[in-house]
Amino acid sequence: MIWRRIRRIVRGEIDHARRTLADRLRRVAGERYDAPPPETRTPPSAAREAAPPEAVRKAFAALELPLTASADDVRRAWKALMARYHPDRHAQDPELERTATELSRRLTEARDRALAWCQAHPPRQS
Numbered sequence: 001m002i003w004r005r006i007r008r009i010v011r012g013e014i015d016h017a018r019r020t021l022a023d024r025l026r027r028v029a030g031e032r033y034d035a036p037p038p039e040t041r042t043p044p045s046a047a048r049e050a051a052p053p054e055a056v057r058k059a060f061a062a063l064e065l066p067l068t069a070s071a072d073d074v075r076r077a078w079k080a081l082m083a084r085y086h087p088d089r090h091a092q093d094p095e096l097e098r099t100a101t102e103l104s105r106r107l108t109e110a111r112d113r114a115l116a117w118c119q120a121h122p123p124r125q126s
Contacts, residue, residue, distance in 0.1 A: 018096055024085060024103055056117045059110035071118040078111040 052060075052067060060067050063077040085103050090096035 014093060014096070017090065018093075018099070052117055052121075056113055059113035059117070062107060062110040063114060065114070068123065069114075069118070070123065071115055074111060074114045074118060078107060081107055 057067065060069065063069075063074060063081065065073055065077050069077075082104060085100050085107070087097050087100040087104060090100045
């Protein structure tokens with residue numbers, strides 16, 4: 001009787017992890033990136049020198065950061081997401097491990113792209 005309950009709880013947690021990882025992969029791929037509403041956008045004069053390309057926008061969205069984030073913010077967000085979705089945390093299920101490996105690869109690419117943008121376009125000091 002207790003083993004049935006334990007099995008049901010574990011299955012529920014595995015299903016939740018699988019759904020979470022799949023959703024995360026979709027967001028990293030850029031399918032669910034939502035641009036900020038027009039009224040909250042900064043005017044072009046207050047924005048960084050050039051508008052970031054779509055790949056950079058997707059990278060910041062994958063890291064769940066605004067485009068005004070600093071390089072330290074990018075590193076912190078990447079570290080937190082990698083701690084949550086690292087493949088070693090999902091080693092018990094081969095399918096989850098493959099998904100987490102793909103996600104970690106995409107998160108690392110997003111971090112590299114975001115850091116390159118931050119270094120090429122430092123925030124203005126007022």
